[in-house]
Amino acid sequence: MIMSGFDRAETPGFQRREVLAAALALLSAAAARPAFAQAYPAKSIQLIVPFAAGGGVDVVTRVVAEAAGEIIKQRFIIENRGGAGTVLGSQAVAKAEPDGYTLLAAPTTMVINPALRSNLPFDWKTDLVPVAMIAKLPFVVVAGLKLPAKTMKELEALGKSRPDPITFGSGGAGTVAHLAGEFFGLVSGAKVQHVAYRGEAPALTDTISGNIDVMFCTLAGASAHVKGGTLRALAVTTAKRVSLLPDAPTVAEQGYPGYDLAAWVALVAPKGTPPAVVSVLNAAVNAALVKPDVTARLVEIGAEPAPGTSAEFAAFMDKDAEIWAKVVKQAGIKVD
Structure with missing residues (x-):
């Protein structure tokens, strides 16, 4: 089962100069737009x-938000609102005023949830508007140093030999990391048991301490721990x-x-956000992403x-939602 991230090949004008030129053109054009657009953003x-x-997701968002804030001369104030498989934070934005001052760092989970949950309090297709893709996030399978398994085959053997599941x-619940683990159990035949946390960081802490066996985690969240020697990387989840x-x-x-699994993080806004505001934000994110220090x-x-x-982001979300729905159905996963 192939999971598609936001493929650079699908993004016309990916070359740094073209993206930067387009972003700067949009930012310049804002000055010629109606008064509302000219005033935006007037505050944090x-x-x-x-x-x-x-x-x-948090780490990537902060890096790009800081650079984008410098470009539009206003701060992005990050508020972490975890819980309910990203539904709590996402719902807050879906119900917010569409004035461009409340935005969501949307994870892949946003398009997965409809396949997992029957009573969502919002519909991302009708309550949110896509602003800009930010980044693709490969995953890595990490384990604490006390776990005897050092490869995925050894992990499979462990899950089949001991009475308790991995x-x-x-x-x-319902995140890409959750589905990645369930999908491994499906293809390997090993017994697995999911443990949901309110974010990657606390899950990583319990993996390091040995309270849980492994974690399917973004490279952004786990790489420092792997390089620091507190976690062992068993595998990466992408094709390469x-x-x-x-x-x-x-x-x-x-x-x-x-x-082949990967996630993404993007910027979305409440439905009804003026197109001029969306353009300003999209341009700021794109300009931030091609800054050499941000890219590095x-x-x-x-x-x-x-x-x-x-x-392009809107079309990608529709396609990705279809792909993940097939994975959810194949693995037989439900969270409510």
Whole structure:
């Protein structure tokens, strides 16, 4: 089963110069727009991250938000509002005033939840508007140093030999990390048990201490722990190895062909947000993503910058929602 991230090849004008030129043109054009657009942004912008602080989505969001804030001359104030598989934070933005001052750092979970939950308090297709893709987030399977398994095949053997299932953590029920673990159990036949946390950071803490066996985590959240020697990387979940952890083999090359999973983080706003405001925000994010220091920082923490238009992002979300719905159905996962 192939999971598609925001593929650079699908983004016309990905070249740095073209993206930067387009972003600067949009920012300049804002001065010629109606009074509302000219005044925006006139104050700080609340940016809700639907996870606890310290995880991959949070780290990536903060890097890009700081740079984008410098571009539009206003601060993005990050508020971490985790819980309910990202529903709590996402709902807050879906119900907010569409004035451009309350935004969501949307994770892949946003398009997965409709396949998992029957009573969502909002509909991302009708209550939210896409603004800009930020980055693709590869995942890594990490374990505490006390766990005897050092490869995915050894992890499978452990899950089949002992009476208790392999416990794996994630930043919330229904997240990509949750589905990645369940999907591994499906393709390997190993017994697995999901443990949901209010974000990646607390799950990582319990993985390091040995309270849970493994975690399917973003590179952005786990890479520092792997390099620091407090966690062992068993595999990366993408089809190809990643430059940040070149010695970590893929899940697929360890005997699970077709296993290819990744997540993303993007900027979305409440439905009804003026198109001029969306354009300003999209341009700011794109300009931030092609700044050399931002690009270097994202790559350093395990994220792949993914600039593009809001229309391209909208089309991508529709496609990704269909793909994840198939995975959910195949794995038979429900969270309510």
